[in-house]
Amino acid sequence: MITVSNLSKTYNAGPVLNIDNLDIPKGQSFGLVGNNGAGKTTFFSLLLDLIQPTTGFIKSKDIQVNESEDWKPFTSAYIDETFLIGYLTPEEYFYFIGELRGQNKADVDALLNQFEDFFHGEILNQKKYLRDLSKGNQKKVGIIAALIGNPEVIILDEPFANLDPTTQIRLKQIIKNLAGQQGVTVLVSSHDLMHVTEVSDRIVVLEKGEIIKDLATSAATLKELEAHFAGE
Amino acid sequence: MVFGALWMIASFLLLGFGVYFIIEEQFKMEPFQVVNQALIYYMGIDLVFRYFLQKMPVMNIKPLMYLPIKRKAIVNFAIGKTMISFFNILHAFFFIPFSIVLIMEGFPVLQVLAWSFAILGWIYCNNFINIFVNNKDVVFYAVIGSIVAMIGLQYYGIFDITQFTYPIFNSFYAIPYLAFIPVVLAVVFYRMAFTFFKNNLYLDAGLSIKHDIAETQDYTWLNRFGSMSTFLKNDIKLLRRNKRSKTTLLISVLFIFYGLLFFTGSVEAYEGPFWRVFAGIFISGGFLFTFGQFVPSWDSAYYPLMMSQNIRYKEYIASKWYLMVIATIVSTVISVFYLYWGWQAYAAVVVGAIYNIGVNSHLVLWGGAYIKTPIDLTTSKKAFGDKQAFNAKTLLLTIPKLLLPMAIYAVGHFTLGEAFGFALVAIAGLAGFLFKNKVFNIIEKVYKSEKYKTLAAYKQNN
Numbered sequence: 003m004i005t006v007s008n009l010s011k012t013y014n015a016g017p018v019l020n021i022d023n024l025d026i027p028k029g030q031s032f033g034l035v036g037n038n039g040a041g042k043t044t045f046f047s048l049l050l051d052l053i054q055p056t057t058g059f060i061k062s063k064d065i066q067v068n069e070s071e072d073w074k075p076f077t078s079a080y081i082d083e084t085f086l087i088g089y090l091t092p093e094e095y096f097y098f099i100g101e102l103r104g105q106n107k108a109d110v111d112a113l114l115n116q117f118e119d120f121f122h123g124e125i126l127n128q129k130k131y132l133r134d135l136s137k138g139n140q141k142k143v144g145i146i147a148a149l150i151g152n153p154e155v156i157i158l159d160e161p162f163a164n165l166d167p168t169t170q171i172r173l174k175q176i177i178k179n180l181a182g183q184q185g186v187t188v189l190v191s192s193h194d195l196m197h198v199t200e201v202s203d204r205i206v207v208l209e210k211g212e213i214i215k216d217l218a219t220s221a222a223t224l225k226e227l228e229a230h231f232a233g234e
Numbered sequence: 235m236v237f238g239a240l241w242m243i244a245s246f247l248l249l250g251f252g253v254y255f256i257i258e259e260q261f262k263m264e265p266f267q268v269v270n271q272a273l274i275y276y277m278g279i280d281l282v283f284r285y286f287l288q289k290m291p292v293m294n295i296k297p298l299m300y301l302p303i304k305r306k307a308i309v310n311f312a313i314g315k316t317m318i319s320f321f322n323i324l325h326a327f328f329f330i331p332f333s334i335v336l337i338m339e340g341f342p343v344l345q346v347l348a349w350s351f352a353i354l355g356w357i358y359c360n361n362f363i364n365i366f367v368n369n370k371d372v373v374f375y376a377v378i379g380s381i382v383a384m385i386g387l388q389y390y391g392i393f394d395i396t397q398f399t400y401p402i403f404n405s406f407y408a409i410p411y412l413a414f415i416p417v418v419l420a421v422v423f424y425r426m427a428f429t430f431f432k433n434n435l436y437l438d439a440g441l442s443i444k445h446d447i448a449e450t451q452d453y454t455w456l457n458r459f460g461s462m463s464t465f466l467k468n469d470i471k472l473l474r475r476n477k478r479s480k481t482t483l484l485i486s487v488l489f490i491f492y493g494l495l496f497f498t499g500s501v502e503a504y505e506g507p508f509w510r511v512f513a514g515i516f517i518s519g520g521f522l523f524t525f526g527q528f529v530p531s532w533d534s535a536y537y538p539l540m541m542s543q544n545i546r547y548k549e550y551i552a553s554k555w556y557l558m559v560i561a562t563i564v565s566t567v568i569s570v571f572y573l574y575w576g577w578q579a580y581a582a583v584v585v586g587a588i589y590n591i592g593v594n595s596h597l598v599l600w601g602g603a604y605i606k607t608p609i610d611l612t613t614s615k616k617a618f619g620d621k622q623a624f625n626a627k628t629l630l631l632t633i634p635k636l637l638l639p640m641a642i643y644a645v646g647h648f649t650l651g652e653a654f655g656f657a658l659v660a661i662a663g664l665a666g667f668l669f670k671n672k673v674f675n676i677i678e679k680v681y682k683s684e685k686y687k688t689l690a691a692y693k694q695n696n
Contacts, residue, residue: 050542054686074544084693085539087468089475089611091450101464102543131475133612134445 003028003155003187004049008058011044011211019044019211021058026189028154031181033202033219034191035227040208042191043081046157049189050079062155075103079157080144088133092125092143095132096150103151110150117146120172138164145173149180156180157189162197170197177201195231199224239320243327250331254339266336270403271396277356278381280325284364285374288321295435309431313424316361325357348410352403355416362423366430446475461546465553472532473525473557476611479532482524489520490565493583497575507652510578511643511659514586515594515636517569521561522590526598527605529554530681534608534692541685547678551599555674558595562587578652585659589639592666596673601631603680606691638662 006024010017019041026032034042047053049060051067059066062073079085087095100110114126124139132140141164148156161177162170178201180186192198199205199219207215207230215230217223257265298308316322333350337343367373387393406413453470456463473479496513516523525532529551533540540550566587572579639659646655681688 050538052538052541052686052689071544074542077542079542081538084536085542087536087539089471090468091448093450094471098464098468099543101461102545129448130445131448134448 003030003063004189005061006058007061009048009055009060010057011041011048011053012056017211019048021045021211021213024206024213026187028187029181029185030187031177031201031203032187032189033198033205034189034208035193035195035198035205036191036208037231039210041211042208043159044211045208046079046081046159046189046191049157050077050081073155075151076154077157078103078148078151078153078155079159080141080148080161081157081159083140083144085144085147086132086140089131091131092128092135095143096147099147099150103153105151113150114146117149117176120146120169120176122169138166138169141165142169145176149176153186155187155189159191160193161190162192162194174201195224195227199227242324246324246327247331250328251335253332254335266341266407267400267404269332270407271400273353273356273403274396274399275381275385277360278377280321280357281360281364281377282374282381284321284360285367285377288316288319288364290316290365296437299435299437305432305435309428309435313362313365313427313431316365317358319361322357322361325353329353345407345410348413349403349407352406352413352416355413355418355420358420359416359423362420362427365427459556462549462553462556465550466556469532469553469557472611477613478609478611479525483521485524486520486561486565489516489524490569492520493517493569493572493579497572497579507647507655508640508644510582511586511640511655512636514582514584515590515639516586517572517583518562518566518587519590519594520565522558522595522598525561526554526558526595527602528609529599529602530688531602531605531607531609531692532611535611537689537692541689547681548674551674551677554599555595558598559591562590562595578656581656585656585663586639588660588663589666590663592663593639594635596666596669597631597635599677600673600680603677603684606684606688608692 004024004026006021008023009019009021011019018039034045036042044053048055049062049067051071054068059068061067062077065073067073087098090098096110096114097107100106105113114121121142125135125142128135132143135143141161145158145161148158158177161173165173174197177188177190181188181201181203188201190198190201202219205215205217205219205223205227206213207217207227215227217226253269254265257263257268261268295308295312298311329350333346336346384393384395388395406416451471453463453467456466456470459466473483493513493516496509530537566583569583570580572583639662642658642662643655646652646658
């Protein structure tokens with residue numbers, strides 16, 4: 003589904019990402035971990051063509067993302083608050099994204115219905131604009147909006163951060179479901195090793211822009227990751 | 235902003251030295267009396283400007299609250315910071331030179347000093363009053379309303395408030411020790427601001443951010459615009475729900491009245507016939523210019539979202555274009571009162587509107603595509619005179635925007651008469667329509683080629 007070749011990104015201060023080769027098959031639930039500055043967000047930004055690669059390229063379904071825009075209809079993402087429109091209510095925002103992705107109001111409503119327990123009564127009909135919601139609630143809106151329009155690739159940057167425990171558990175269910183049953187390729191980055199090992203089929207560890215571990219998740223993965231990050 | 239500040243200082247300084255002689259020689263009036271009469275308006279307008287532009291200290295207080303600093307000290311620090319603000323110091327550049335001139339003209343030193351001291355007191359009263367009224371729109375509009383009403387009443391000779399305020403301001407000069415009154419008043423206001431502040435120094439009181447009550451709106455009537463309606467709905471919400479865009483709307487309403495300077499003959503420099511077209515373009519195009527020059531910066535806060543979605547650029551641009559067209563038509567309809575100054579006045583507005591829609595709307599959007607300064611929608615403080623409005627490309631674009639239609643009109647006016655001049659401008663405007671698709675294509679290309687730079691620029695400031 004996603005192929006990375008000789009990808010690198012260098013700023014004036016030096017290289018921030020350097021991935022020779024990476025293949026993510028369709029339907030895989032892919033977890034990206036690493037300390038701050040490891041290059042996780044840079045990688046996702048390259049995947050969304052928000053920044054230009056210094057060398058190499060990424061292909062999504064054989065479409066080179068920095069040459070054609072044809073990957074957009076089947077890709078969706080929630081990276082940070084710059085993916086939200088602050089002066090809209092959550093409903094208006096969902097419908098707006100829906101219209102961009104060719105979904106009518108009824109389609110969007112049907113999707114939102116499935117996630118009523120995820121919203122926990124704090125999102126819909128609250129008479130609040132997105133800019134006035136708490137960080138956690140903003141994140142809920144962004145994550146669910148990324149599911150609108152049957153995307154084949156979903157990219158979520160730090161989705162577990164700022165969420166309350168109940169929502170974290172529900173989000174794990176949602177991610178497992180997407181990859182396991184609907185064949186969606188889900189890319190998730192996280193600082194929470196436990197969550198990310200639980201939802202991912204495969205975990206890649208980035209350090210200073212390089213892939214230093216590429217693990218198929220097993221019972222031993224969490225221990226291995228913890229040992230790695232503890233510096234042992 | 236620095237530019238604006240220096241300009242203000244320079245003009246205050248010049249005025250401070252010059253106003254005495256201007257009033258004496260040009261108007262043959264007693265300068266000190268005139269200044270004392272005008273002071274009431276001066277203070278009122280000062281309050282309005284502070285309300286609009288002076289930043290309140292509350293914004294930076296939060297980080298101090300967690301540190302081991304006494305609450306009293308925090309409040310004193312915050313209020314003290316407003317005291318050395320530009321908005322207080324600026325007045326010194328007028329009143330100090332003015333007082334020097336007064337003394338040189340033979341006014342008694344002690345009395346002039348007392349008078350200046352009193353003015354200082356009033357200015358600080360304004361400073362502290364602004365702290366209470368900050369973000370209370372009702373008070374603000376009441377102040378503006380009464381200033382306008384007073385000017386109107388005075389203009390038509392019904393009621394002259396300065397007759398009542400003049401003796402007050404003059405008394406500080408006549409009886410110097412009265413000058414302590416405004417100073418004492420300022421101290422009282424300081425105490426009040428202090429208590430007000432201290433009582434509100436809690437995260438859930440004065441420091442809480444006020445939340446608007448949001449209403450989900452569908453604007454289903456816009457669906458007739460087809461797939462473009464997606465963006466149109468958003469743009470209308472953008473305009474209605476953000477401080478910055480509301481200020482832009484207000485400014486564009488003011489532009490409608492800009493023509494009064496031309497057609498009433500109140501400014502001599504504007505008497506030449508082609509200035510009509512200049513006026514007509516601004517009257518109908520206020521919104522077009524103030525909004526259009528910042529497309530796509532209006533969407534800067536969520537530009538990464540737009541760029542990772544399947545945006546149809548044509549529709550995105552077309553939506554902004556329609557907004558500008560609608561606003562131009564509305565302004566033109568409102569401006570019908572210009573007929574009072576003859577058909578030529580309104581004809582100038584109408585052909586100005588046609589030229590705006592046909593030519594300027596495209597040019598403004600084109601110029602905006604190169605501007606990469608993000609807009610903070612939540613504050614109106616920067617709506618006036620952003621430095622981004624002045625760069626070489628935008629300046630260059632004012633030639634076809636303003637000078638060309640004036641020249642076209644002049645050609646017609648001086649050959650076959652004014653009707654022909656108007657007709658030529660209208661034809662030029664209609665001709666502009668032919669290039670609509672072409673220009674939209676160019677803008678789309680600019681958006682695409684500048685995409686990464688734009689994203690990076692928006693990110694840095696967000």
